[in-house]
Amino acid sequence: MVTGGLGYIGSHTCVALASQGYRVVILDNLNNSHRAVLDRLERITGQSFQFVEGDVLDQALVASLLEEFDITAVIHFAGLKAVGESVANPLKYYRCNVEGSLSVLRAMQTGKCRTFVFSSSATVYGEPAENPMRETFPFNPQNPYGDTKAAVEVALKRLIEADPEWNIAALRYFNPVGAHESGLIGEDPQGIPNNLMPYVAQVAVGRRDELAVFGDDYPTRDGTGIRDYIHVMDLAEGHVAALEYLTTEGGYLPVNLGTGQGVSVLEMVTAFEQASGQTIPYRVAPRRPGDIAQYWSDASLAAKTIGWRAIRSVDDMCRDTWRWQSSNPQGFKEP
Ligand SMILES: NC(=O)c1ccc[n+]([C@@H]2O[C@H](COP(=O)([O-])OP(=O)(O)OC[C@H]3O[C@@H](n4cnc5c(N)ncnc54)[C@H](O)[C@@H]3O)[C@@H](O)[C@H]2O)c1
Structure with a gap:
């Protein structure tokens, strides 16, 4: 089961899972995604996906789907991710991200499935004392969004301490960008984008x-x-690698998914101009409160444990973003 599977990272992960022969049930409430993604997924993979429109907070629904489809693992993307909104409305974030995750875990506990892959974030670290960021760094989230990711990670660790039957990976994403190379799916934020790409x-x-x-x-x-920008298809393949690791090794694995390389805003703009042939006019504005000067991952634990490393370049990230955006100028909405 992929919760949030019609969203940005979830949809790309569905492609990566299908290409490895997994059959996927998608649970998504369409809060930040479009039904049209389903059709695109089927065009890319040539496979059909079971889609259920519903909320992860509905524990009974999750439990019934786990049983009905005999689910062997859950990859849990469903959640809210806008840092600014989380500052303005923390309770909304604690409810969706923390309570939503606990709801899925409780539903799993009532059935047989004990394999869980969680979308965590580099935000759990806060401002690093040094770079690269390693998994051993302490948690120091700086906003409610980061709090929710840290809180769920703590709960996951405690859960597996109490019941070693669980197999859990907490994947700490750095900055996902890019799109599937077909240009059929990509990032389609509502309103003004919060992120650079x-x-x-x-x-x-x-x-x-x-x-x-x-x-x-x-x-x-x-x-x-x-920032440490990572191509969303590399990230997607990282989920498949984590799932395979949990199937063979089990246990609890919190791990960074990044490239290990930092790229500046201006370097990214230049790379995008080269890849797209477009000029990107820009102006310098004041710093945003809470932004960190620089951070990137230590990506060595992922290589050592799940045998995964990012292989796509900054040029691939820009080219694939441009292919997606230029062929879908209004995203998934009809023009
Ligand atoms: N994109 C990033 O930069 C980034 C970085 C680190 C971590 N993450 C985490 O990765 C996950 C996926 O991020 P994304 O960028 O794909 O976001 P997204 O908003 O594109 O995808 C999330 C999906 O979950 C769905 N959803 C939200 N709340 C739900 C609920 N209560 N029940 C069912 N479905 C629900 C949305 O409709 C959407 O399709 C999130 O948990 C996010 O916090 C994202």
Whole structure:
């Protein structure tokens, strides 16, 4: 079962799972996704997916689906992810992200399935004392969104301590970007994008006039923020690798999924211009409160444990984003 499977990362993971022969049941409430994704998934994979429209907070529904489809593992993407909104409305985030995860886990506990892959985030670390960020760094989330990811990770650790029958991976994503190489699925944020790459793509396609670069006076090589961008298909394949690891090794594995390389905002803009042939006008704006100057992952634990590393380049990230955005200027909405 893939919760949130019609969303950005979930949909790409469904493609990666199908290509490895997994049969997938998708549970999504369409809060931040479109039914049209289902048709795109079927076009890419040539396979059909079982889709159930519903909420992960509905424990009875989750339990009945686990039983009906004899689910062997749950990959849990469903959740809310806008940091700013989480600051304005923390209870909404604790409910959807923490209570939603507990609801899925309780539903699993009433049945047989004990294999769970969780969408965690590098935000659990907060501002790092040094880079790269390693899995042993303490949790120090700086906003309610980060709190929810840290809280669920703590619950997962306690759960497996109490009952070693569980097999759990907490995958700490760095900055997912890019799209499936077909250009049929990609990131389609509602409203003004919070993240660099969808913003750049919308400027390139003419939906927005210019990019705001938040801060060019950080202590970095060109003054702009540095992040560890990871191609969403690499990330998707990381989920398959984690699932296979849990099937053979079991246990509890919190692990970073990143490239291990930092890229600045201006480097990303230049790479996107080269890949797309478009000019990206930008202006420098003040720093956003709470933004961290730079962070990137130590990606070595993932290589050692689940045998996975990111293989796609910054150029691939930009080219695939552009293919998706230029062939779907309004995302999944009909123009
Ligand atoms: N995109 C990122 O930068 C990023 C980084 C780190 C972690 N994550 C985490 O990865 C997961 C997936 O992120 P994404 O970028 O694909 O987001 P997304 O919003 O595109 O996908 C989430 C999906 O979950 C669904 N959903 C939300 N609440 C639900 C609920 N209560 N019941 C059922 N379905 C629900 C939405 O409709 C959507 O399809 C999230 O948990 C997010 O916090 C994302």
